[in-house]
Amino acid sequence: MRSDANIAGPMADPVPGPRTAEFAGGPIAVPPGFGDGVSRETLPPMDDTPIGRAAQLAVEALGRAGEGLPRPAQTRVMVVANQKGGVGKTTTTVNLAASLALHGARVLVVDLDPQGNASTALGIDHHAEVPSIYDVLVESKPLSDVVMPVPDVEGLFCAPATIDLAGAEIELVSLVARESRLQRAIEAYEQPLDYVLIDCPPSLGLLTVNALVAGAEVVIPIQCEYYALEGLGQLLKNVELVRAHLNPKLHVSTILLTMYDGRTRLASQVAEEVRTHFGKEVLRTSIPRSVRISEAPSYGQTVLTYDPGSSGALSYLEAAREMALRGVEASVAVEYDPQGEYTQHDEQNPHSMSEGIQ
Ligand SMILES: Nc1ncnc2c1ncn2[C@@H]1O[C@H](COP(=O)(O)OP(=O)(O)OP(=O)(O)O)[C@@H](O)[C@H]1O
Numbered sequence: 001m002r003s004d005a006n007i008a009g010p011m012a013d014p015v016p017g018p019r020t021a022e023f024a025g026g027p028i029a030v031p032p033g034f035g036d037g038v039s040r041e042t043l044p045p046m047d048d049t050p051i052g053r054a055a056q057l058a059v060e061a062l063g064r065a066g067e068g069l070p071r072p073a074q075t076r077v078m079v080v081a082n083q084k085g086g087v088g089k090t091t092t093t094v095n096l097a098a099s100l101a102l103h104g105a106r107v108l109v110v111d112l113d114p115q116g117n118a119s120t121a122l123g124i125d126h127h128a129e130v131p132s133i134y135d136v137l138v139e140s141k142p143l144s145d146v147v148m149p150v151p152d153v154e155g156l157f158c159a160p161a162t163i164d165l166a167g168a169e170i171e172l173v174s175l176v177a178r179e180s181r182l183q184r185a186i187e188a189y190e191q192p193l194d195y196v197l198i199d200c201p202p203s204l205g206l207l208t209v210n211a212l213v214a215g216a217e218v219v220i221p222i223q224c225e226y227y228a229l230e231g232l233g234q235l236l237k238n239v240e241l242v243r244a245h246l247n248p249k250l251h252v253s254t255i256l257l258t259m260y261d262g263r264t265r266l267a268s269q270v271a272e273e274v275r276t277h278f279g280k281e282v283l284r285t286s287i288p289r290s291v292r293i294s295e296a297p298s299y300g301q302t303v304l305t306y307d308p309g310s311s312g313a314l315s316y317l318e319a320a321r322e323m324a325l326r327g328v329e330a331s332v333a334v335e336y337d338p339q340g341e342y343t344q345h346d347e348q349n350p351h352s353m354s355e356g357i358q
């Protein structure tokens, strides 16, 4: 198996040196000899190379994982959506979910894509016979009948998708309350949860609408490539429509830059454009392009368990930490609002986000 450290092509991890400045923890001191065998990506001996520093940060992040993060007062239902294909929705869903669970949260991943990629990445069987989210949406089965614990990550659960879901877009059309079937199922789920992360398919059909009705927060992964923002306007308009007619809580809370290659000017230009346009919704942490991240699903794992010391694992842990802390800040801001009104960003002009975006 090759090491990212030896790859010079476009799939290599970016040199993590400059990127480390983005991490909240900053460089840390590691005891002598510490870190041996931590990462397949970051081979010992630990030295002052950029890769070595990334591993040190990863070790620190993982060391902090057991400490836990503040848990949200109420379940945060987050919809990971972007109708553009292959931008990192599934990768982001499963790795953020695993990161949050490693921080001590109870997390449910709802796989809402007939491809079942999130189920695969979490090591959950999803052949045609398995009780799945299709049964919940179309057959009105309780969510608890299909939820499975994810092997190796305590507190992480998955409602799998099977290929049946491909027909659900059409079957849902004739059903009562077709847009709110997932919302009802999640509301009726009795197990305590801190987070529900919904992995959407690359379309804006009824499955994605069900997710947008069920959630309060939209998480948009944006791939740092040319055309990154193309089509985003349509997603933002759909979010606004669902908010106006079906789910007043809905807002875009998080934008995550994915597959960031710090060595290319294009990636930094796209990142700058996204940050200029969206501002505070964009997480400070961006996810590097990483071979380890792309390899993990073929082993039925997230990068957090596949290679916990890799720069990909580190960045998802850090992104999850940012997300968790922001959620707490937001709820505190609401709690102490002197007007007694809900004054988060989602109460601002709903058209502001999609202005200027195609
Ligand atoms: N940070 C990353 N570094 C390298 N490869 C990545 C990274 N993130 C995602 N990938 C790879 O890119 C491909 C697309 O990612 P993913 O499946 O998460 O996208 P998606 O938006 O869910 O796609 P779809 O629209 O088909 O559902 C996958 O092969 C995945 O392994």
Ligand SMILES: [Mg+2]
Residues within 6 Å of the ligand: 089, 090, 091, 113, 117, 199, 200, 201
């Ligand atoms: Mg996907």
